[in-house]
Amino acid sequence: MNILDRKEAAKLVKKLKSEGKTVVFTNGCFDILHVGHLRYLQEAKELGDILIVGVNSDKSVSKLKGPTRPINTQNDRAEMLVGLKPVDYTVIFTEDTPVEIINELKPSIHVKGGDYKKEELPETPIVEKNGGKVIILSLIQGKSTTNIVKKIQEN
Template sequence: MILKRAMAAQIIEELKKQNKKVVFTNGCFDILHVGHLTYLNEAKKQGDILVVGVNSDASVKRLKGESRPINSEIDRAEMLCGLKAVDYTVIFEEDTPCELLDDLKPSIHVKGGDYTKDDLPETKIVEKNGGEVRILGFVEGKSTTNIVNKIQG
């Protein structure tokens, strides 16, 4: 289910009161591929509920260039909602999920293995709100950029 930010914050607060571990991750998820699937399944294993922050179209364009995204923010969020591991999605406008994390206050924030905890701007915000940052493995060679490059030949 795609949630607005305020509703997501309320739901997460309620779930945490029920002693549920809420896991958050984020990304563009422009063309879903096996790397995304593997990563999201691993993220879900870190807790009870998985919330995925989805970069808005404007944010993806700033991060990835004028030719992206390929799929709209609503389509990307809906596709993620169709995955077994994903409980909720939230679309956000900023280039990083820092403000969203400050609003949502998840129990655990996960990122892929191409990041380190110390380099993440999110780490301070998550820990300030009593959460934990975990770095998961990276699925080598699987990326939307590689798929787009292959299509363009």
């Protein structure tokens, strides 16, 4: 399976970059997959050769989204993501931000969704220090796990 631990992921990125490959990294909770996630991941994959997705651990999702989340476990979320065509590998991380894992992996490109500003991301300085670049993708309006959860609760 293409779910890596941090050490495996760091080793793989180093190897791929030494072969001249462009490694794209993104991260998120990806709690209930929806079309917004798919479009975002497809756009991210188009920027390079390999797409690695950092998946927030269950503990960090609860901290970020509240005590009723995540809906799906970290292992289930990671497995669902590697089942998607654009995703080559996933790696679970426990911190609230991806700064530490990005510093370990040193991807060529780090991508975030259109609801973020490059200058405000805590990870931007570390990506650039390691020779990578940060790219903000287009915003996919109205597609979010939070909206799906609300809709379920209302029904």
